[in-house]
Amino acid sequence: MLLLNRENKINLIIVSIIITLDQISKYIITLNYDYFLNKNIFIFSINYIRNYGAAFNIFEGNRVFLSSISIISSLILIYFIFFKERLNLLDRYGLSLILAGSLGNGIDRIIKGYVIDFINLKLFDFPIFNIADIAINIGCIILIFNYFKFKK
Numbered sequence: 001m002l003l004l005n006r007e008n009k010i011n012l013i014i015v016s017i018i019i020t021l022d023q024i025s026k027y028i029i030t031l032n033y034d035y036f037l038n039k040n041i042f043i044f045s046i047n048y049i050r051n052y053g054a055a056f057n058i059f060e061g062n063r064v065f066l067s068s069i070s071i072i073s074s075l076i077l078i079y080f081i082f083f084k085e086r087l088n089l090l091d092r093y094g095l096s097l098i099l100a101g102s103l104g105n106g107i108d109r110i111i112k113g114y115v116i117d118f119i120n121l122k123l124f125d126f127p128i129f130n131i132a133d134i135a136i137n138i139g140c141i142i143l144i145f146n147y148f149k150f151k152k
Contacts, residue, residue: 007089011081011096018100022131023107026116036118044121049128050114063113070106074099090146097139104132 004012029036029048036046052063077099081092108115117128 094142
């Protein structure tokens with residue numbers, strides 16, 4: 001049963017903030033494309049890419065499949081975060097970040113048919129990404145860290 005206890009409220013706030021930041025940043029980049037294009041900001045530059053696939057453009061052009069995966073994975077994550085009682089706090093935070101990223105990119109994919117990527121690291125030859133991608137990666141790092149921390 002879903003209880004909006006303190007932990008669940010914090011997880012809901014995390015998800016809401018990340019989705020909001022992700023969607024606002026994509027909206028600003030889209031509206032101000034000409035101004036931000038190829039601007040250098042510290043260790044990254046701003047680019048504008050419409051990603052019709054998933055990570056590294058895999059499954060490009062499979063909008064229905066990728067949208068379905070986004071919805072299914074989000075529902076599974078919601079179950080684990082809000083309904084699974086035996087899950088430690090750090091795992092909940094990691095899963096909340098992954099959920100936020102999944103929903104942020106899922107919104108784009110379902111509504112527009114593509115995900116907007118715009119952050120280009122100058123230090124590494126790395127694919128262009130967005131706020132949702134950052135949240136997903138930080139969530140994965142938290143889960144991996146927590147796994148090895150408590151592995152006996």
